[in-house]
Amino acid sequence: MxxxxxxxxxxxxxxxxxxxxxxxxxxxxxxxxxxxxxxxxxxxxxxxxxxxxxxxxxxxxxxxxxxxxxxxxxxxxxxxxxxxxxxxxxxxxxxxxxxxxxxxxxxxxxxxxxxxxYKPVKISKRITITPTWEDYSPVSSDEIIIELDPGMAFGTGTHPTTVLSVQALEQYLNKDDLVIDVGSGSGVLSIASVLLGAQEVHAYDLDDVAVESTRVNANLNKLGNQIIAKQNNLLDQVNLKANIIVSNILAEIIVQFVGDAWDNLEQNGLFITSGIILNKKQLVKDKLEQQGFKIIQVNEMEEWISIVAKKVL
Structure with a gap:
């Protein structure tokens, strides 16, 4: 062909x-x-x-x-x-x-x-992402390896927005947390969440190809039972109480579901947002604060921003 x-x-x-x-x-x-x-x-x-x-x-x-x-x-x-x-x-x-x-x-x-x-890439203190066809051996006893098949190319974990998201998960996720991944793409953030200790991840994406990519990569990492991937428009009709919601999408999309994120978080739950270009930082911060979120961390990498916000009543 x-x-x-x-x-x-x-x-x-x-x-x-x-x-x-x-x-x-x-x-x-x-x-x-x-x-x-x-x-x-x-x-x-x-x-x-x-x-x-x-x-x-x-x-x-x-x-x-x-x-x-x-x-x-x-x-x-x-x-x-x-x-x-x-x-x-x-x-x-x-x-x-x-x-x-x-x-x-x-x-x-x-x-x-x-x-x-696509080569093995270390994206945080503990997490290294490697494509399935590359041989890679951990260099430390606590290193976490995520295997990805980027054939559907919904992100391989090397983009700054993904790196920022994973680093925030590594810093804030606690053992047995329930996590929601909005715009799951290849599933890298869902996989990272479980490997960092999450009990379960609900992964949503509007694109059915992305949903299948999340499932494929979850199974590659033997996490299919803990990652529930579904086609959905952001958090429409979702009714859960998560400890963490993580979303690596565009700033213009993030601001559309800040209210739904608030409703689906436990008290003191965290909303980790990324995919935000530098000149859109204030747009997202303002929307989060208007909803009632407390901004607890803002990180920057190569003109991209991640924001960690806490639900505080």
Missing amino acids: KWSEVCIHTTNEAIEPISNILHESGASGLVIEDPLDLVKQHDNKFGEIYELDSSEYPEEGVYIKAYLPMNSFLSETVEQIKLTINSLKLYDIDIGNNHVSLSEIDEEEWATAWKKY
Whole structure:
């Protein structure tokens, strides 16, 4: 089978929403080429990626590459992708250059080429994420290994927003906590929660492909019985009392369900939010405080923000 590689030249801010658009359009094997990965200095080595080729990266902005089967619907699919990306401007999201290009690629090349981007990555003091095809041995007795199959490419744990989320979970999660993961994607935050001691995680995502990806990765890590993945729009109709709600989505989406998060938390429960670009920090903080949350921690990594808020009556 022939595949078409769709390459979108855009901004770091637009990575998450454009990735979702591509997944919803049936794309597979997502790759993000960010030139900042070539020069960034990691103070604590968390999230560091190695073996990168500078010739494959843009001088500015980022490349998002995904793969679509070459069929009679390809041109219509690409046009719909372009229209949906343009609509992100309505949400005040900078889409930058927004140049979209297509190139043909053989199935065998597609099936293996993108794997070179995924290596074992230590993302917190205790947690290392490794793709299933990489051999990796723990370097310390308390190291936690998460195996992921990023074939559906809903996040591999290396993006700053995921790193910030995992670090917050590692700091605040207590043994036997009940956790809700809103916008579960690949399931990395759900898996991390259980491995850090959560009794059970309820994982929700609107995209049924993401829900299946969460289930697949939960089973890869032998946690299928503790991670309950369901298709759902944010926290609509959810009625639980969690100790922690974690959500790594866009700021514009987070503010839509702050009230539902409050209703689904125990007293003194924590709402861990990430996926927030720096210039949207105040938007989320204001919404959380209006609801009654007390902001207890704000962390920053490479222009991205995570906020930990406590439900205090």
